[in-house]
Amino acid sequence: MTAVGAPVRKHTEVAVGILIRADDALLLSTRPEGKPYAGYWEFPGGKIEAGESVEQALRRELEEELGITISGAEVWKVTEHDYPHALVRLHWCKVHAWKGEFEMREGQAMCWQQLPLDVTPVLPGALPVLAWLADERASTAPAR
Numbered sequence: 001m002t003a004v005g006a007p008v009r010k011h012t013e014v015a016v017g018i019l020i021r022a023d024d025a026l027l028l029s030t031r032p033e034g035k036p037y038a039g040y041w042e043f044p045g046g047k048i049e050a051g052e053s054v055e056q057a058l059r060r061e062l063e064e065e066l067g068i069t070i071s072g073a074e075v076w077k078v079t080e081h082d083y084p085h086a087l088v089r090l091h092w093c094k095v096h097a098w099k100g101e102f103e104m105r106e107g108q109a110m111c112w113q114q115l116p117l118d119v120t121p122v123l124p125g126a127l128p129v130l131a132w133l134a135d136e137r138a139s140t141a142p143a144r
């Protein structure tokens, strides 16, 4: 329940792309200088602007940040995280196909990672999704 007189925090809607390479590696990049949690590893994406669908926002963000173009994206999971700077609602999309060469247009670092990740620190809002991805992989791994 919201306390009487407490300001209601509005969600910031965010589109996030889980780019998955043919060998199952996941793309992570660092948050650019000047943003909250600068230097933390995250999945690429950003805020959904007024009038945009998740897919449109993700396509725009990946072009702006990475210089690649995706054709389609479907929401896989929706999560929320309450940061001091914002209450975010994250719309997670798995992306298996894109066009173009990766270009770090915001000065970020990028890397392809298998699970478990060996980069740190990772944005806290990404941790539940990393756990689901790991569970999914464990349950689909071929039996020995």
Ligand SMILES: Nc1nc2c([nH]c(=O)n2[C@H]2C[C@H](O)[C@@H](COP(=O)(O)OP(=O)(O)OP(=O)(O)O)O2)c(=O)[nH]1
Pocket (backbone or CB within 6 Å): 014, 015, 016, 035, 041, 042, 043, 044, 045, 046, 047, 048, 081, 083, 086, 088, 090, 123, 124, 125, 126
């Ligand atoms: N891109 C991305 N954002 C995430 C992840 N996990 C997570 O909690 N977030 C949060 C951090 C931020 O509060 C928010 C994304 O906002 P942002 O500031 O990066 O978005 P933006 O690029 O549109 O920023 P700007 O235009 O305001 O500079 O979502 C993640 O894995 N990737």
